Amino acid sequence: MTKGPAERSVVRRPGGRAARVRARILAATTELVARDGIAGFRYEEVAELAGVHKTSVYRNWPDRATLVKEALLRFGEDMASLAETGELRRDLVDFLVALADGLATPTGRALALVAQSGHESAEVRRTVDAILAHRVVAVQRRVDRAVEQGELPPVDGYFFGELLCGPMYLHVLRGPRPFTREDAERITDVVLAGVRATGR
Amino acid sequence: MTKGPAERSVVRRPGGRAARVRARILAATTELVARDGIAGFRYEEVAELAGVHKTSVYRNWPDRATLVKEALLRFGEDMASLAETGELRRDLVDFLVALADGLATPTGRALALVAQSGHESAEVRRTVDAILAHRVVAVQRRVDRAVEQGELPPVDGYFFGELLCGPMYLHVLRGPRPFTREDAERITDVVLAGVRATGR
Numbered sequence: 068m069t070k071g072p073a074e075r076s077v078v079r080r081p082g083g084r085a086a087r088v089r090a091r092i093l094a095a096t097t098e099l100v101a102r103d104g105i106a107g108f109r110y111e112e113v114a115e116l117a118g119v120h121k122t123s124v125y126r127n128w129p130d131r132a133t134l135v136k137e138a139l140l141r142f143g144e145d146m147a148s149l150a151e152t153g154e155l156r157r158d159l160v161d162f163l164v165a166l167a168d169g170l171a172t173p174t175g176r177a178l179a180l181v182a183q184s185g186h187e188s189a190e191v192r193r194t195v196d197a198i199l200a201h202r203v204v205a206v207q208r209r210v211d212r213a214v215e216q217g218e219l220p221p222v223d224g225y226f227f228g229e230l231l232c233g234p235m236y237l238h239v240l241r242g243p244r245p246f247t248r249e250d251a252e253r254i255t256d257v258v259l260a261g262v263r264a265t266g267r
Numbered sequence: 268m269t270k271g272p273a274e275r276s277v278v279r280r281p282g283g284r285a286a287r288v289r290a291r292i293l294a295a296t297t298e299l300v301a302r303d304g305i306a307g308f309r310y311e312e313v314a315e316l317a318g319v320h321k322t323s324v325y326r327n328w329p330d331r332a333t334l335v336k337e338a339l340l341r342f343g344e345d346m347a348s349l350a351e352t353g354e355l356r357r358d359l360v361d362f363l364v365a366l367a368d369g370l371a372t373p374t375g376r377a378l379a380l381v382a383q384s385g386h387e388s389a390e391v392r393r394t395v396d397a398i399l400a401h402r403v404v405a406v407q408r409r410v411d412r413a414v415e416q417g418e419l420p421p422v423d424g425y426f427f428g429e430l431l432c433g434p435m436y437l438h439v440l441r442g443p444r445p446f447t448r449e450d451a452e453r454i455t456d457v458v459l460a461g462v463r464a465t466g467r
Binding site (some may be wrong): 229234237242259 | 460
């Protein structure tokens with residue numbers, strides 16, 4: 068819950084030295100975007116926070132917009148990974164917990180605000196949409212698979228995603244206490260039972 | 268969906284001339300807060316938008332913070348009214364549709380952002396919390412009544428409110444198309460069926 072995006076990305080993605088440097092730069096960018104906004108950060112700060120030389124940032128991302136976009140996409144991807152262990156309930160609960168953890172970080176909160184403000188540029192809007200699309204596609208794919216396997220009646224994956232994620236968003240962004248795994252289980256259970264009972 | 272808060276309040280609350288003037292002033296204040304933020308509007312603008320003399324505003328609300336607070340509370344109250352017609356499903360669907368309509372207005376959207384930004388003053392924060400509390404209490408009261416009457420198994424009204432409102436919030440704030448009554452019905456049906464099936 069308190070782990071920063073830098074730590075998350077580095078932990079999750081093994082690879083060579085170049086890959087690790089890239090991951091650190093992207094994570095640092097995400098943190099600075101969350102703190103200062105899309106237009107507010109400087110390449111020097113990214114380099115310092117990532118612990119790399121400034122030229123590493125410039126060489127990999129000569130274009131600032133591309134850097135921001137890749138950083139946010141990476142963050143969104145990490146946040147919305149949905150495993151297929153074969154056990155639907157567990158996969159959904161894990162997904163919801165990971166999403167809540169990501170959303171509770173300053174970056175996640177900033178992204179949620181950008182997504183809703185409607186005041187940002189078209190470019191930013193497209194990036195945020197792409198991040199949200201990751202989440203939607205992840206849920207849809209998992210739900211489609213469950214439908215195929217007869218674990219769920221035919222259901223619109225997008226609608227299912229709203230049913231599952233909506234209560235968690237409200238809780239994380241406004242609730243009086245932190246979101247727990249138990250909360251994720253309660254929501255998942257009601258949604259699964261409701262979709263099965265109504266057959267949609 | 269496109270009706271402004273001014274119109275909503277005036278339509279919904281009958282009363283004498285003084286009450287109508289107050290309602291118009293509060294509705295105008297809400298609109299200006301949505302446009303310019305809590306600290307951005309001037310009393311002159313409120314008077315102009317409400318079509319009243321400036322002294323009517325000063326006389327009724329010498330204190331600016333009180334004016335903002337009452338305006339937002341009134342807006343929140345109108346937005347989150349939950350009738351008891353005796354038919355649970357219909358009451359919940361009506362509530363969800365009204366909340367979605369309110370949230371889709373510029374004021375509703377602005378309030379949602381303030382509620383989540385966490386950057387505002389403690390005073391603003393308390394006001395927004397009070398508005399959200401209206402909604403929560405409305406759902407809790409209706410759900411408690413349904414439990415008493417055996418229409419629902421014992422369920423935590425706060426949790427129920429998150430299940431019901433969360434998907435609608437996501438849809439209104441981020442969805443690709445407007446929220447419809449059919450959406451409200453689908454959500455309500457799944458939540459009712461899920462709560463009944465899981466017995467919580």
